[in-house]
Amino acid sequence: MKTFSSSTNHFFISIFIIFFSIISISSSTSEKPYQDANTYFIRTSCNSTAYPRLCFASLSKHAGFIQTNRVLLTSAALNVTLASAKATSVMISTMSKSYGIMKPREAAAMRDCLEELRDSVDELRKSIGKMSQLGDSNFEVTMNDVQTWVSAALTDESTCTDGFQGVNGNLKNTVRSRIVQVAQLTSNALAFINQLASSHA
Incomplete structure (x- = not known):
């Protein structure tokens, strides 16, 4: 009787292990293609932008939301770009208050840049x-507005960096590097906007 019980238990345990393994394999293989497809879609889409590496690094973490x-x-x-622009605006505002005594040219560049960046955020x-x-009913009008606003945001960001041409030192390098990244994200977003607009032309 004990032998039968032990054999039966062993049999059911074996069946359970096999069943669990099948479920685990099927679930992993069913999820992975979707994840790969989403990531592949983002990577190939980013290849058409001016800054593909930054594009993929900033968007791949949102693959589950973006899908294809x-x-x-x-x-x-656009949301990633806005978040970066807002964070940079806060950084510049904080630097303006805590940097210490700035030369008139530095102070003017920081003030103008902050104003331009706030316009970009808006x-x-x-x-x-x-x-x-x-x-579908408002597609062209909506995309025209979005293209206009994002193009204006990119212009504002470029104007900000231009304002530091006569400024030297760490202040210029720190601010400019952050603004350049925001501008690159904006450029990538604009590329997607233009592609989306042309796909319904």
Whole structure:
């Protein structure tokens, strides 16, 4: 009787292990292709931008949200850009207050840059709000507005960096490196916007 019970238990344990292994393998193989497809979509889409490495690094973590949807890709790119622009604006504002005594040229460059960056943040925020209203009936008008605002945001960011041409030292390097990254993210987002607009032309 003990032998039968032991054999039976061993049999059921073996069946359970085999069943669990099959479930684990099937679940992993069913999820991985979707994850790979999402990541591949982002990578190939980023290859068409001016800064593909930055593009993929900033968007790959949102692959589950983006999936393989071009509208969601564009929205994600805009949101990532807005977050970077806001963080940079806070950084410049903090530096302006804590940097110490600045030369008149430095103070003017920081003040002008902060104003330009705040305009950029506002334009990116408008673009994101407009994208959330995107539909077939208003597609062209909406995309035209988004293109205009994001292009203006990119111009504002470029104007900010131009203002530091007569400034030397760590202040210029620190601010400019952050603004350049925001501008590159904006450029990538604009590339996706233009592609989305042309896909419905």
